[in-house]
Amino acid sequence: MTALSVNVNKIAVLRNSRGGAAPDVVRAATTCLDAGAHGITVHPRPDARHIRAEDVLALAALCHARGVEFNLEGNPFAPAREGYPGFHALCAQARPAQATLVPDADAQLTSDHGFDFARDGGRLRPHVAALKALECRVSLFADAGDPDLAAAAAIGADRVELYTGPFAAAFAAGDATAALDACRQGAVRAAAAGLGVNAGHDLSQDNLAAFLAAVPGVLEVSIGHALVDEALYAGLDATVRGYLRLLAAA
Numbered sequence: 082m083t084a085l086s087v088n089v090n091k092i093a094v095l096r097n098s099r100g101g102a103a104p105d106v107v108r109a110a111t112t113c114l115d116a117g118a119h120g121i122t123v124h125p126r127p128d129a130r131h132i133r134a135e136d137v138l139a140l141a142a143l144c145h146a147r148g149v150e151f152n153l154e155g156n157p158f159a160p161a162r163e164g165y166p167g168f169h170a171l172c173a174q175a176r177p178a179q180a181t182l183v184p185d186a187d188a189q190l191t192s193d194h195g196f197d198f199a200r201d202g203g204r205l206r207p208h209v210a211a212l213k214a215l216e217c218r219v220s221l222f223a224d225a226g227d228p229d230l231a232a233a234a235a236i237g238a239d240r241v242e243l244y245t246g247p248f249a250a251a252f253a254a255g256d257a258t259a260a261l262d263a264c265r266q267g268a269v270r271a272a273a274a275g276l277g278v279n280a281g282h283d284l285s286q287d288n289l290a291a292f293l294a295a296v297p298g299v300l301e302v303s304i305g306h307a308l309v310d311e312a313l314y315a316g317l318d319a320t321v322r323g324y325l326r327l328l329a330a331a
């Protein structure tokens with residue numbers, strides 16, 4: 082069964098909007114794990130707009146205590162600044178089971194593209210090696226249609242995470258055939274290169290079954306924005322259980 086890693090970034094968005102401690106990201110993550118989620122994901126931004134360095138450490142401690150995967154996402158090239166020690170330093174402190182490298186610029190609203198492996202491969206390689214020296218599994222965020230996607234293996238990555246934003250947009254617009262085909266082909270190319278396949282961005286209970294029916298061998302999906310939206314109406318526990326039913330049926 083594909084594993085579900087719940088991204089709790091959006092819980093921190095709500096918390097930060099009032100400057101206090103509520104809602105509590107660790108409590109939310111605990112609720113997700115109690116409901117059966119297989120892991121927790123966060124993608125702290127250098128501007129600390131949601132998840133902060135101290136959240137990363139608290140969530141890492143929770144995941145380590147529960148024996149579940151902690152997946153830490155970030156741009157290895159983003160410089161340290163006040164409140165953000167840099168991605169490698171955060172990984173060295175938090176020791177996530179999985180580090181997912183994402184090429185986001187500082188001002189980006191959210192992740193909207195994968196790495197350009199032909200351009201970035203050389204400078205990614207030492208970062209990947211350094212993270213593996215910390216015993217992190219390393220996954221690289223990738224565009225499904227990238228013809229160089231298999232190069233992630235030569236860069237040293239264990240997995241790629243297929244960027245599913247274009248699929249989700251096409252699904253919402255009523256025809257995801259081409260986007261699904263791109264994801265399927267990307268997954269097949271990655272697997273042939275010896276890479277594990279993760280997927281994420283804008284996946285939801287509406288589109289997840291269609292995605293998994295078309296794309297073979299997806300090891301993990303990380304889901305946050307839609308899951309928190311759905312949880313507003315159904316509750317966090319029921320929503321996570323809804324995803325787990327979908328994953329078990331896929």
Ligand SMILES: CC(=O)[C@@H](O)[C@H](O)COP(=O)(O)O
Nearest residue numbers: 090124154183191192281282
């Ligand atoms: C890599 C990815 O698709 C997600 O981590 C996404 O970047 C979530 O980040 P935000 O919650 O800041 O939009």
Ligand SMILES: NCC(=O)COP(=O)(O)O
Nearest residue numbers: 088281282283303305306
């Ligand atoms: N890696 C994708 C992720 O963690 C969650 O993305 P989204 O569901 O918030 O779009």
